[in-house]
Amino acid sequence: MGKTSYTSAALALLLTAMLAAGCAAGGGAPSDARQQVVHVFSARHYGIDRELYDAFERESGLRVVETKGTAEELIARLREEGAAAGADLLIAVDGGVLVDAGEAGVLQPIDSPLLERQVPGRLRDADSGWIGLTTRARIIVYAADRVEEGAIAGYADLADPRWRGKVLARSSTSLYNESLLASFIAGQGADRAAAWAEGVASNLARPPEGGDRSQALAVYRGEGDVAIMNTYYLGQMLASGDSEEARAAALLGIVFPDQDSGGTHVNISGAGLVRDAPNAEGAIRLLEFLTAPEAQAQLSGGSMEYPVHPEAELPELLAEWGEFDAQPFDARALSRYRQLAAELFARADWP
Numbered sequence: 001m002g003k004t005s006y007t008s009a010a011l012a013l014l015l016t017a018m019l020a021a022g023c024a025a026g027g028g029a030p031s032d033a034r035q036q037v038v039h040v041f042s043a044r045h046y047g048i049d050r051e052l053y054d055a056f057e058r059e060s061g062l063r064v065v066e067t068k069g070t071a072e073e074l075i076a077r078l079r080e081e082g083a084a085a086g087a088d089l090l091i092a093v094d095g096g097v098l099v100d101a102g103e104a105g106v107l108q109p110i111d112s113p114l115l116e117r118q119v120p121g122r123l124r125d126a127d128s129g130w131i132g133l134t135t136r137a138r139i140i141v142y143a144a145d146r147v148e149e150g151a152i153a154g155y156a157d158l159a160d161p162r163w164r165g166k167v168l169a170r171s172s173t174s175l176y177n178e179s180l181l182a183s184f185i186a187g188q189g190a191d192r193a194a195a196w197a198e199g200v201a202s203n204l205a206r207p208p209e210g211g212d213r214s215q216a217l218a219v220y221r222g223e224g225d226v227a228i229m230n231t232y233y234l235g236q237m238l239a240s241g242d243s244e245e246a247r248a249a250a251l252l253g254i255v256f257p258d259q260d261s262g263g264t265h266v267n268i269s270g271a272g273l274v275r276d277a278p279n280a281e282g283a284i285r286l287l288e289f290l291t292a293p294e295a296q297a298q299l300s301g302g303s304m305e306y307p308v309h310p311e312a313e314l315p316e317l318l319a320e321w322g323e324f325d326a327q328p329f330d331a332r333a334l335s336r337y338r339q340l341a342a343e344l345f346a347r348a349d350w351p
């Protein structure tokens with residue numbers, strides 16, 4: 001990030017603080033205007049987030065200000081700018097990235113007994129400074145009119161030569177694919193992971209283009225028969241008013257891979273508490289709000305991700321998909337093996 005964006009971001013923050021101070025003056029309140037704002041650095045791109053921030057604002061009287069970017073960009077800003085970045089929370093769509101942020105020294109421990117009750121231990125590392133907000137599974141979808149039910153049971157099937165020219169997947173540079181392969185490296189070793197990447201790369205129906213939704217649409221249009229995608233994209237397509245997306249999704253069969261061999265790859269979207277947070281207390285309040293059962297149900301209903309709170313109500317669609325066996329979630333392994341995963345993808349010629 002260059003100096004220009006730093007300056008404009010700092011200016012935006014200053015303006016925000018001034019606005020907050022202006023509002024507070026009438027209501028007779030806090031000595032420090034910064035306490036009125038929770039500043040979120042977010043790599044998420046789902047509309048429901050703002051709705052929840054608005055609900056939190058109404059409940060808490062705090063304002064939530066978002067700065068968007070890729071996790072890489074946002075972590076780089078936190079490293080380079082320190083306190084001047086003005087961020088309270090870093091929100092990412094990958095557990096490994098939150099581990100990276102912790103190791104880069106830009107997070108601080110989260111001390112909240114309520115968060116410990118609301119978020120299962122396997123989905124957080126409060127000592128390192130992050131917690132999960134939602135989970136998502138990386139599944140396989142297929143053209144139900146051309147592919148027999150049961151023909152695909154696991155990720156390994158995608159590398160089988162019988163699917164030559166039939167597999168659709170987004171670019172290997174996507175964090176979602178890097179973490180998928182990193183999980184295979186952790187679970188099965190680098191050699192098997194490399195062989196898988198090579199097998200899938202030689203089965204690709206076309207050079208990767210677009211995100212997960214594009215792969216599902218390409219199956220619908222007959223460009224291939226099977227695709228890798230995150231659950232919530234399928235859920236959003238099914239729930240969308242957009243006729244082609246909804247029609248396409250309705251014609252896809254769904255496989256939660258590896259039910260008898262290690263479980264389906266699951267990742268989190270989560271938040272880290274920034275080391276130099278001007279308003280750590282407000283940030284923790286926001287996290288407590290977002291992981292309470294009501295907000296979790298709303299978040300899940302809006303994004304079609306899975307809630308982390310075990311008692312949050314699931315949208316009907318996710319309830320219909322039923323329970324599935326998941327890979328053990330290991331954010332550290334995703335962080336540790338991401339670079340190697342990227343190298344294996346490059347060697348496999350998966351663009």
Ligand code: FE
Nearest residue numbers: 045093230233
């Ligand atoms: Fe996404």
